[in-house]
Amino acid sequence: MNGTGTGIGIDTDPNTTPHPGADNIPHSVIVVGCGPTGLLMAGDLAAAGVPVTLVEKRPHKISNLSRAIVVHARTLELLDARGLSDEADSLGTRLDRFNLFSRLTIELDTLPSRFNHLLVLPQYETEKLLQRRAVAAGVRFRYETEVTGVSQGADGVTVETRGPGGETEALRAAYLVGADGMRSTVRNAVGLPFPGRSVIRSVLIADVRLAQPPEDVLSLHTSGEAFVFFASFGDGYHRVVAWHRDVSENEPLHLEEVKETARRAAGHDFGMHDAQWLSRFHSDERQAPAYRVGRVFLAGDAAHVHTPAGGQGMNIGLHDAANLSWKLVAVLQGRADDALLDTYQSERHPIGTKAMRSSGALIRLAMPKYAWTMGLRSALASTVNALTPVRRRLALQITGLDVKYPAPEGAHRLVGSRAADVDLEGGRLYEALRGGRFVLITPQECADKTGLEDRLTVERRTGRGRGSGTTVLVRPDGYVAWAAEAADPAEVEAAVEAHVGERIALAR
Template structure:
């Protein structure tokens, strides 16, 4: 898809920075999902307030540690990937159950690896961007009620010292986690169940670390997951079927050592724990991600087991999908119906993540001899079948996601677009700032007459003979495509997706 890249800049409104303006958005929850979404909206010129009940503090301890290829692509489209890569540790493969290796170095992505990066580092990067974009932060502010009408949403809050305040916006997005106040306020259920209880988390040093940066071991009634932070510490996630202990019970390093010995045969010389915690893992998903003017994203919409490290990634991908759509509707460039596509596109992704991560955990939790035998067979078979192993890698990394397309649409519609070379740069550089990008073949572009009217930056690819023209959405998916389209075809597609009328070419 090399060709000419035309960055199409929407008509952006100024950022008045007021909570009660009619075109504003309130985001509830200051994790990676909320920070990415708020930053996207503010960068697009939408007034946005981010409400967080915790004090302004980014912990140096967190559960999420893996950043996948698709998330790195989204960071690249925001000029943040290079910084994230410099702070993390790259890994081109992951071992599961000793016999199965999932390879990421063959992914069709500029980021053909996963990145070991603690969530707190991701939050620092995203928070700085959000501040620079003009997001208004309200820390130590708890949401106590949400009500909506035809004109907007009213959010009741309790701030520092117990002071009550009412905020008003046109839309509200709950990114406030598994126990989401926003989700409860709009009456959405969160069906599902606990899959695994009394999981142990520890960040420790190892005298005899495993040879792999990321690895999983399972034996008998226990399993353990290791991840190397690269700073001398390792994240350990361990579980023993026979120790079902409440999360409130204190955790000591010796219990972690014992569980690791059961799962891997030895404890790798574990010492100097800087964090110890218990948690349980659920599989739950809200039936709807939208109720009128209220949306859910990230863990407020779906939770699943940590296997594969997909949780933080899918939440950030939710935000990238929703942000540009909210901006388009608020700025009058799209009908409100565009917001319904958030549900149709992202809900199936959450469902699939529950299935894939759940399958990995259930294999790790295998109890009976026949189940363990099945696990060995599955792992060995996948290791032999390159196509199946590649499909698993694509799913975990997020680059295999394709959205549905209307009947009769071009085969590329709804597909993720990998980074491609364009004159003067790359596609994901052209996507920075929330633009649609029109890619046309080099020899075809000058015949369209569109450059002078729509170009923010013109880019021409080299050595690619396809005659396919593609309109790429701000989140890197194909909005429209056609083989050898006429000038009027392109004009109509651009006008339809950007809500802009096209003056005739003179």
């Protein structure tokens, strides 16, 4: 695989980007949905040499509406592995702590990550970074193109589409990834249900200026009948998310309703004015029972949706894409059996369930209905605030750093866990991952004997101390595939053969 770089500064129109091959290539992938999840997925595949067509029913335009606004530590690590984290950090506002329910402080400056902070960054900025990378990698974009049908067989999948002028076309590929949101056409086309329910109906959302902004970049105010959340974009505008028990579901939203809701929750409206976006939305908890149906996969909101509490939605979608993309590459390039793709379900579905439950618990704490539940919330916040280990565990969960995938019985304790960004002789681990390949971290005496450099990246760890003698094989998504203490070259060779396989030329 080739390193991708950031693609920043390339002013190529995605509608005319050259593409290495035609739509009927049997080793290609179609991605539906041009949000962050679809863009990361398509960019990863194209950077690895897999022909990709990205289908999007909207016109070619990055929306200036912010939608998701939080980028967590684990997501920044994944952006780092693609050469995008430094620019993302420069565009957003960094927070090393934030408050929940006034009394509960989540501290991030002690996180075990280079990115020991939360980044407030509008979604459109994240999309710009990912789109430039996808363009540079050679993704073919099909804007104003709607999916009208999906069928699949033993040798591939066919996607029926309708273009901007009403013209129809059948696109063929080896696999299809639906990253087309909560109302996913791909999910519906393969007959998957989306069970769940609406947790909050008619949440108010607005991007406004404030005459008297809160002191904190992020702040939450609640009462027994309403809540209001503020996030500063750093450019004079704030995102406001608000709700009250008497909210209308069908009336057009006006700024006065947002201001009144803020007064109910916080006692005043902070001088809201100059709204550039006003909308209502329902906050649902839903999850598809399967993320794979044959040659079709779901990722992001097409697979799972949950409340916005904790700001995990976009982040988890990006993690889905990072988990699936390298597996598709390995299978398409003949280095892994199709069964590897089943691990996408076993690894990511439990994460979606966990996020749905944790964000649901947070939003229910934000909207207590009775006085005794408000008292319970205050007591719980005070208790957690006093227990550093519990508070730390909550920070790890919200930021995505606590994810650990299932490991085989008897495997090394590191297998399945996120790999820390250790210093190597050639740089940092996440810099080494920018090549899109597995990275083998070995002690000095082992690295000289492997002879595996043509199949993966081999690096020597610098320094001494805990873990310095452990040989670790890191997957392209930054999780440990295999590890051993004092491994001999034969063990390393066997592990690489099992997890990386033989690298062969991609059939075109």
